Amino acid sequence: MYRLSSIFLLFIYYFIFVDSNDGPSESPIENETTEKPAFNLELFNALKAFSDEMEERKAEGDVVEGQNDSALFDPLNPCAHFSGNWTHFNGSCYKKFHVDMMHAASKALCERKNAKLASIHSQEEQDFVFNAYGHSWIGLEKVNGTWTWSDGSAMDYTNWGYARWGEDQATISNSDTGFWSESRAVIVTGPICRKSPRS
Numbered sequence: 001m002y003r004l005s006s007i008f009l010l011f012i013y014y015f016i017f018v019d020s021n022d023g024p025s026e027s028p029i030e031n032e033t034t035e036k037p038a039f040n041l042e043l044f045n046a047l048k049a050f051s052d053e054m055e056e057r058k059a060e061g062d063v064v065e066g067q068n069d070s071a072l073f074d075p076l077n078p079c080a081h082f083s084g085n086w087t088h089f090n091g092s093c094y095k096k097f098h099v100d101m102m103h104a105a106s107k108a109l110c111e112r113k114n115a116k117l118a119s120i121h122s123q124e125e126q127d128f129v130f131n132a133y134g135h136s137w138i139g140l141e142k143v144n145g146t147w148t149w150s151d152g153s154a155m156d157y158t159n160w161g162y163a164r165w166g167e168d169q170a171t172i173s174n175s176d177t178g179f180w181s182e183s184r185a186v187i188v189t190g191p192i193c194r195k196s197p198r199s
Contacts, residue, residue: 084113086195088197089128090124090125090128091196092196093115093194093197094118094128094129094133094192094193094194095113095192095193096133096136097109097191097193098190100188100189101188101189101191102188103137103141103183103185103187104185106137106190106191107137107191110139110191110194113193113195115194115199116150116193116194117138117150117191117192117194118136118138118139118193119139119140119149119150119151119194120138121154121157122157123157125157126157126159126178129172133172134172135171135173135189136171136172136189136190136191137169137170137171137183137189137190138171138172138180139194140169140180141168142167142168142169147170158180159178160181161173161177165182165184167185168182168185169182169184169185169187170182171183171187171189
């Protein structure tokens with residue numbers, strides 16, 4: 001796919017930079033001089049944004065993910081059909097993205113993967129997530145003064161540490177305990193994303 005994108009971009013590059021700089025050409029029918037279209041900055045910026053997004057996805061080790069193809073679904077390894085090494089645990093697929101980013105960007109990244117920042121509902125799940133991924137953004141955030149999971153699931157388990165800082169987002173701390181910590185939105189770490197194997 002990246003090779004096709006590169007060919008497409010080279011074609012557009014030729015059209016914008018090379019072909020438009022050839023100067024005036026004569027019409028073979030009317031023998032008139034016509035001006036070729038000038039450099040299109042708007043088109044160039046749109047193509048650059050597209051190219052940057054593809055590079056970002058490539059850096060994350062990801063391929064553009066479509067909807068689940070049931071022909072590829074393996075009940076013995078329910079997350080195998082997702083690109084990028086998602087891990088199955090207790091009915092859900094998890095992945096830590098090792099890209100330091102702030103909370104809002106972490107949330108958006110998970111949503112681009114058709115997932116949400118991970119919600120945690122038991123000590124067993126907490127142990128799995130902490131042992132597998134360590135210090136990470138999770139999907140716990142304060143809305144109108146109340147802690148809620150960003151995926152809308154019930155707040156039926158907590159693992160807060162001793163200090164509460166009055167912030168509006170949460171991370172699993174990087175201590176040996178794995179306690180949750182209220183964290184400022186500007187803290188940078190990678191997110192843990194979670195989604196259904198059938199998403």
